[in-house]
Amino acid sequence: MTGAKRWLIAGIVLAVVVSIFSAQFNRYHLGIIIDIGINIILAVSLNLINGHTGQFSLGHAGFMAVGGYTAAKISLVVSPMLPPALQPMIFLFALLAGGGLAALAGLGVGIPSLRLRGDYLAIVTLGFGEIIRVVVQNMDSVGAASGLKGIPKYTTLGWAFSLAAVTIYFVTALVNSTYGRGFIAVSDDEVAASSMGINPVRYKVTAFVTGAFFAGIAGGLYAHHKQFLSPTGFDFLKSIDIVVMVILGGMGRTTGVVVAAILLTLLPEVLRQFSEYRMIIYSLLIIVLMMARPQGLFTWNRKKGGAA
Amino acid sequence: MSQPLLKLDHATIRFGGLTAVSKFSLEVQPCELIGLIGPNGAGKTTAFNMITGVYQPTDGHIHLNGKSIAGVKPHDLTRQGIARTFQNIRLFGSLSVLDNVRVAMQLHCKHGVRAALWRGAHFKKLENEVEMHALELLDIFKLGGLRDEEAKSLPYGDQRRLEIVRALATRPKLLLLDEPAAGMNPTEKDELMHLIRFIKDKFQIAVMLVEHDMTVVMGICERIAVLEYGVKIAEGTPQHIQRDPKVIAAYLGTATEKEEPVDA
Amino acid sequence: MDWLLQQLINGLALGSIYALIALGYTMVYGVLRFINFAHADVLMLGAYAAYFLAPAVNSIFPLPSLTGTLIIVLLSAMICAAIGILIEILAYRPLRQRPRLTVLITAIGVSLFIEFTCQHKAVFGADTKPFPQLLPEHDFHLGGLVIGSNDLVVVVTTLLLLGGMWFIVQRTKMGTAMRAVSFNQQAAALMGININRIISFTFGLGSALAAVAGILYALKAPGIDPLMGVQPGLRAFIAAVLGGIGNLPGAALGGLLLGLLETFAGGISGLSNYRDGIAFAILILILLFKPAGLLGKATIEKV
Numbered sequence: 049m050t051g052a053k054r055w056l057i058a059g060i061v062l063a064v065v066v067s068i069f070s071a072q073f074n075r076y077h078l079g080i081i082i083d084i085g086i087n088i089i090l091a092v093s094l095n096l097i098n099g100h101t102g103q104f105s106l107g108h109a110g111f112m113a114v115g116g117y118t119a120a121k122i123s124l125v126v127s128p129m130l131p132p133a134l135q136p137m138i139f140l141f142a143l144l145a146g147g148g149l150a151a152l153a154g155l156g157v158g159i160p161s162l163r164l165r166g167d168y169l170a171i172v173t174l175g176f177g178e179i180i181r182v183v184v185q186n187m188d189s190v191g192a193a194s195g196l197k198g199i200p201k202y203t204t205l206g207w208a209f210s211l212a213a214v215t216i217y218f219v220t221a222l223v224n225s226t227y228g229r230g231f232i233a234v235s236d237d238e239v240a241a242s243s244m245g246i247n248p249v250r251y252k253v254t255a256f257v258t259g260a261f262f263a264g265i266a267g268g269l270y271a272h273h274k275q276f277l278s279p280t281g282f283d284f285l286k287s288i289d290i291v292v293m294v295i296l297g298g299m300g301r302t303t304g305v306v307v308a309a310i311l312l313t314l315l316p317e318v319l320r321q322f323s324e325y326r327m328i329i330y331s332l333l334i335i336v337l338m339m340a341r342p343q344g345l346f347t348w349n350r351k352k353g354g355a356a
Numbered sequence: 357m358s359q360p361l362l363k364l365d366h367a368t369i370r371f372g373g374l375t376a377v378s379k380f381s382l383e384v385q386p387c388e389l390i391g392l393i394g395p396n397g398a399g400k401t402t403a404f405n406m407i408t409g410v411y412q413p414t415d416g417h418i419h420l421n422g423k424s425i426a427g428v429k430p431h432d433l434t435r436q437g438i439a440r441t442f443q444n445i446r447l448f449g450s451l452s453v454l455d456n457v458r459v460a461m462q463l464h465c466k467h468g469v470r471a472a473l474w475r476g477a478h479f480k481k482l483e484n485e486v487e488m489h490a491l492e493l494l495d496i497f498k499l500g501g502l503r504d505e506e507a508k509s510l511p512y513g514d515q516r517r518l519e520i521v522r523a524l525a526t527r528p529k530l531l532l533l534d535e536p537a538a539g540m541n542p543t544e545k546d547e548l549m550h551l552i553r554f555i556k557d558k559f560q561i562a563v564m565l566v567e568h569d570m571t572v573v574m575g576i577c578e579r580i581a582v583l584e585y586g587v588k589i590a591e592g593t594p595q596h597i598q599r600d601p602k603v604i605a606a607y608l609g610t611a612t613e614k615e616e617p618v619d620a
Numbered sequence: 621m622d623w624l625l626q627q628l629i630n631g632l633a634l635g636s637i638y639a640l641i642a643l644g645y646t647m648v649y650g651v652l653r654f655i656n657f658a659h660a661d662v663l664m665l666g667a668y669a670a671y672f673l674a675p676a677v678n679s680i681f682p683l684p685s686l687t688g689t690l691i692i693v694l695l696s697a698m699i700c701a702a703i704g705i706l707i708e709i710l711a712y713r714p715l716r717q718r719p720r721l722t723v724l725i726t727a728i729g730v731s732l733f734i735e736f737t738c739q740h741k742a743v744f745g746a747d748t749k750p751f752p753q754l755l756p757e758h759d760f761h762l763g764g765l766v767i768g769s770n771d772l773v774v775v776v777t778t779l780l781l782l783g784g785m786w787f788i789v790q791r792t793k794m795g796t797a798m799r800a801v802s803f804n805q806q807a808a809a810l811m812g813i814n815i816n817r818i819i820s821f822t823f824g825l826g827s828a829l830a831a832v833a834g835i836l837y838a839l840k841a842p843g844i845d846p847l848m849g850v851q852p853g854l855r856a857f858i859a860a861v862l863g864g865i866g867n868l869p870g871a872a873l874g875g876l877l878l879g880l881l882e883t884f885a886g887g888i889s890g891l892s893n894y895r896d897g898i899a900f901a902i903l904i905l906i907l908l909f910k911p912a913g914l915l916g917k918a919t920i921e922k923v
Contacts (some may be wrong), residue, residue, distance in 0.1 A: 051473055066431075104721055161910055167655055167724050171861075172907055182897035218473065225472035225479075226458045226465050226486050227457070231902060233459045238445035243408060245463035245526050295725065323495035327736040334729030339714055342722045348502045354849035 052221055059213030062355035067206030082273050084313045085208030086266050088280035089215045091293035091309040096219045101255035103237025108263050109286035110177030113144035114153045115264025120199045120271040127200055139202040145267040150264025151257045154187050158256030162249050177287055179330040195278035204271035215262045217306040290312055298344025307346055359388045359422055361530055366416035367406055376402045377586045388562045391577035399586040400566040401443055404532050408440050409433040439528035441519040443535045449508030456507050457490040460525035497521050511543055512547050534567040537572045549576050627883045633771035635916030636778035640833035642871035644826030646807020650866040651822045657727040658707055659830055660853020661734040662700050666831025667838040669696035674752040690752040693835055697828035703713050703829025705820045738846035774836045782872050790877040858903040863896040864916025867912040
């Protein structure tokens with residue numbers, strides 16, 4: 049299993065090395081690649097909640113918003129006061145703070161999840177996401193409805209993919225352990241799980257808090273990538289985007305979900321010349337996917353010791 | 357006699373207007389094999405659900421090792437030594453056979469989230485131990501060869517056995533089996549009876565089973581309690597129960613036969 | 621005091637519309653146990669149907685008039701009933717045996733599909749269109765209070781339709797079959813009930829109600845656009861949950877409560893910006909503390 053840790057380090061090194069040469073890349077392409085990294089973080093973290101633990105969150109964009117706004121506000125306030133050499137430190141701190149606050153929000157959503165399941169839970173998480181959006185929309189300190197502008201451009205390819213690697217490692221390592229099998233047990237049969245001494249409450253809350261933390265990190269990366277945040281960017285549709293990635297990849301299958309995140313980030317770019325039909329095609333895709341392959345496009349049998 | 361392992365003291369549970377179990381008193385001694393029988397809808401499974409903390413008794417008390425279990429959650433009761441199987445098998449279908457057992461062993465794992473994330477040498481050692489123990493258990497029940505199969509893909513009989521193995525993996529002092537013989541043919545029932553006796557002797561635990569099949573119950577139980585309409589109508593040795601006129605009436609029906617409520 | 625009464629009147633009118641929409645959610649939930657996200661879009665389609673029918677009807681029965689309006693409402697309701705039935709057959713029926721979450725996502729997909737298709741410039745376009753005046757309008761003054769004729773129409777229509785629904789569900793053979801399907805689909809099928817027909821009927825009925833609600837909503841709104849259903853749809857859904865989803869009187873009660881709450885919250889400055897947030901907060905609180913809703917019955921999971 050140390051193999052896992054080696055992969056993590058390899059992933060981070062690769063991300064950083066490629067990042068050094070990223071100045072050579074076409075700006076448009078670089079932008080999309082960073083989008084991919086951010087979406088991988090979002091999809092893999094949602095997969096812990098929706099896939100492995102069998103909960104149903106439709107509010108991931110809300111966590112992303114909490115993390116994004118928090119991180120952006122911190123770097124907007126702090127970075128002018130400190131020398132540029134400290135930028136990476138500020139950024140890391142801002143990201144972690146954003147993730148932390150999102151995790152706190154995750155705790156708030158995780159608690160209702162103890163009493164609700166299925167579509168009711170979906171609706172409550174959707175509601176939480178919308179409440180967060182409405183609150184942001186009315187907060188003048190973060191630009192309210194007109195958005196938060198001038199966020200420093202700290203996010204690089206290296207940051208995005210290092211953190212994507214960390215997310216993948218975190219979720220996979222967590223699930224691939226005796227402890228982590230409990231997530232899947234809760235998802236399979238909560239009553240049986242609790243009669244095996246597993247506390248479903250703890251697992252569900254852990255899943256929500258962890259998932260929200262990484263969504264918050266993704267939000268921070270997004271903020272310092274786009275340099276502009278507006279509440280409409282974190283609406284219901286964004287949450288659906290992430291859910292579709294998880295479903296397309298196959299719930300609880302990390303590799304599939306990563307592939308799906310890549311494909312679904314590229315899809316809008318491919319459909320660019322049909323931009324007026326893009327969303328129509330997208331919604332049709334959701335329907336067709338649900339009918340033809342609700343188990344996801346990339347499903348293969350789970351092998352021993354690896355829910356990957 | 358020593359302190360009973362489990363003691364029900366006038367345990368009662370009502371759902372709305374229906375009293376599913378009424379003033380049920382029973383003592384289970386350590387290492388005892390006790391049967392709970394009764395016609396459909398007599399409240400046997402409901403009694404199990406009270407003992408395992410799934411339902412809270414409306415009235416009365418339940419003590420485990422002299423401690424009240426009122427308000428204790430099912431997962432904590434498992435920690436205190438109660439394990440169970442389900443009438444309608446409830447395995448973790450998408451997990452492998454081995455993982456079903458590993459999950460149940462988690463209770464006695466000392467390592468949690470941090471170890472899983474750090475993946476140090478200690479973690480690996482512990483995980484190997486868990487896997488070894490799980491395999492040992494599976495081997496005892498001849499399921500070791502199926503370790504990597506998805507639990508839901510197993511044949512029915514194997515699923516029933518796996519459920520028992522999984523329950524044993526929590527290292528219980530009291531094992532509750534809910535209709536373990538359901539859907540089995542006579543040969544399988546025979547094997548099951550051997551298995552239950554074997555479990556009791558090998559692991560030195562008390563076993564309580566709800567069962568419809570009289571051959572099984574009479575064949576292995578040391579003591580039997582009979583429920584009818586939520587009320588205990590008899591308790592004693594198999595020989596005693598077989599002769600009890602109230603039990604005979606409950607099973608064969610008397611002149612005033614009532615319609616049976618659905619098993620809840 | 622006047623302010624309070626005025627808000628009460630406005631709230632009742634708004635709440636009536638929510639009640640009508642909530643009925644559709646609750647009926648579909650009753651028979652199929654899933655949230656038909658596309659319901660809000662059927663409402664929008666109802667308003668557009670009326671918008672396009674109005675000029676044609678106007679040439680025979682000059683608007684504003686009661687006859688003309690009745691014809692428009694009836695035709696729109698029929699069109700939406702057909703659309704609702706079609707959605708169920710095409711999108712939901714193939715998924716009948718699948719997990720509920722699959723169906724939920726599909727419903728979201730259908731809803732997005734309708735919204736984005738209608739926003740396309742070749743269909744309705746994303747812009748707001750002025751809704752024609754269907755009925756003669758008149759404001760009644762009672763002391764300091766103003767009661768618009770449209771408000772009265774809304775409340776009266778809703779009352780009539782609620783009564784009609786109650787009659788259908790409780791007193792007709794179709795309604796009995798609906799209740800049977802809602803209680804236990806398999807058992808109902810074994811009793812010789814054609815499940816598909818009942819479900820189609822339910823969708824048709826719910827969608828027809830949505831069409832009426834859409835027109836009533838449009839009468840009071842400044843104009844119509846392809847996303848006009850989203851907000852009232854959301855409120856109505858919350859209303860259905862508040863009343864106890866699957867429960868018809870509950871939906872009506874929930875709708876009224878939500879309408880009142882919204883008008884009162886909207887009348888208080890500072891709160892009005894948070895209206896959506898408040899509506900959701902209510903939903904979450906209900907689901908947490910009384911998940912069965914005000915009039916619903918709690919169920920215990922069988923182990």
